[in-house]
Amino acid sequence: MSQIDDIRLQVMWNRLISVVEEQATTLIRTAFSTSVREAGDLSAGVYNAEGKMLAQAVTGTPGHVNTMAEAVGNFIAAIPRQEMFPGDTYVTNDPWLGTGHLHDITMCTPVFKNDTLIGFFACTAHVVDVGGRGFGADGKSVYEEGIQIPIMKFAERGQVNRDLIRVLRANVRQPEQLVGDFYSLAACNDVGRDRLLEMLAELDQPDLQKLGDFILTRTHDAVIERLADLPKGSWSHEMLTDGYDDPINLAAKVTIEEKRVLVDFDGSSPVSRWGINCPMIYAKAYACYAVKCVVAPDVPNNAASLALFEVTSPVNVLNAERPAPVSLRHVIGHMVPDVVLGALAQALPGQIQAEGAGSLWNIHISARPVEGQKGRRAEVLMFNSGGTGARPTLDGLSATAFPSGVMTMPIEATEHTGPIVVWRKELRPGSGGAGQYRGGLGQIIEIAPQEGHEFEFSAMFDRVTTPPRGRDGGANGAAGSVSLDDGTQMKPKGWQFVPAGRRLILKAPGGGGFGPPEKRAPELKERDARRGYLEVE
Incomplete structure (x- = not known):
């Protein structure tokens, strides 16, 4: 590849980031919930046809961005390719397939160019009410915490699923607000799709393949380069948090190797009977964020950088399985970076x-x-x-x-x-x-x-x-x-x-x-x- 090609692809990469920024801005401007409109509790991103994240909006939380990077693959696994059509939008709030609790609505929209699937846009937002007990730790299982939406179609060929809307209205305290947020999320992805197609037409590109390969290859090489400068070995750390009835212990073992970083949560407290448990998809999101802050803070966050960080755990409070209550998964999940950074502080004394x-x-x-x-x-x-x-x-x-x-x-x-x-x-x-x-x-x-x-x-x-x-x-x-x-x-x-x-x-x-x-x-x-x-x- 020539230097001119490199420059053109870098310009295209920057243009792609502006596309997802406009995607996120659309959600902020149209959202009904103050958590989205005022606090920016959301994420937006673009993915290739295999569901690998290429770029994310700057506005958004690591818990949303990094879980959504995995969630798009779950949408692809659940909806067969032959059932995907132009004008579709898919939705879920499944805590284990989406972003960790029922209050987060995730939507995924396929992008077609000349009837060929070339990628996806996805977005997530925290909505104020999903019914049930409300946003709290009091539930004893996920069934008490609100309405559960499996991976399904919010719209097919541009036609909204009216039955889903009626079910939503019947299960929440403020239906206008929730339904408004659903339409805002769908509009957010539609804007991203339209801007991407305009960009590809202007640049005379048939799809995202060439640009995607450039983004992922450059990111992978950059993270590998950063890893080479770090000490190699394993370090462990533990940290107490309040919990509900009893304190919760969080434990992390961080291992730095030549071409990957491993984080293991073995030793953390068992699953709680209260709604402070964390699905693995969310714990993984914040563990990867903590590692990236230290290893490669200046490298873009996408599928290639996340692939070099591996997170494991036995079943415990950081890997709670269905139907554990998870409404307040952020309370424990937001503590994950501190316990991971505590281990890295031993590897990099005086720097954390x-x-x-x-x-x-x-x-x-x-x-x-x-x-x-x-x-x-x-x-x-x-x-x-x-x-x-x-x-x-x-x-x-x-x-x-x-x-x-x-x-x-x-x-x-x-x-x-x-x-x-x-x-x-x-x-x-x-x-x-x-x-x-x-x-x-x-x-x-x-x-x-x-x-x-x-x-x-x-x-x-x-x-x-x-x-x-x-x-x-x-x-x-x-x-x-x-x-x-x-x-x-x-x-x-x-x-x-x-x-x-x-x-x-x-x-x-x-x-x-x-x-x-x-x-x-x-x-x-x-x-x-x-x-x-x-x-x-």
């Missing part, structure tokens, strides 16, 4: 960040008028983040979602969706672990029902009894807490009640510090004091 809050401090609120009062009912989902761990040369990031990468929803958008008031949302002074580099600060959030209303909320919080640990002499970050404004302590997980006139107070954890605190530069201490970061609660 401290532990952070990990899982999001999401809250699902089911608001209603007090009996005898007029008002409205609403399902409200709010995303919040604690602090990240300090880095080897920098402080941790405050109130930042790592590893998920989702954005914080504006308070105005959250209050608009239901009868609640967010009285306070600010950084939590003193919550970052001390060190040569300080851990990121958590948040304090105060939420109350509007006058004449009350609400139940699903607590899905962690790092309340097991704070993020510092690294290389850094101090732990502050643990989180959940309470009412009258001092009543609430559980960190499960559905609970907030009466009219009371406020719910959430204190998200801070990240661990890095390095001995006595080595912190005086100017950094002065800056923290000036900004009010050091105040002790």
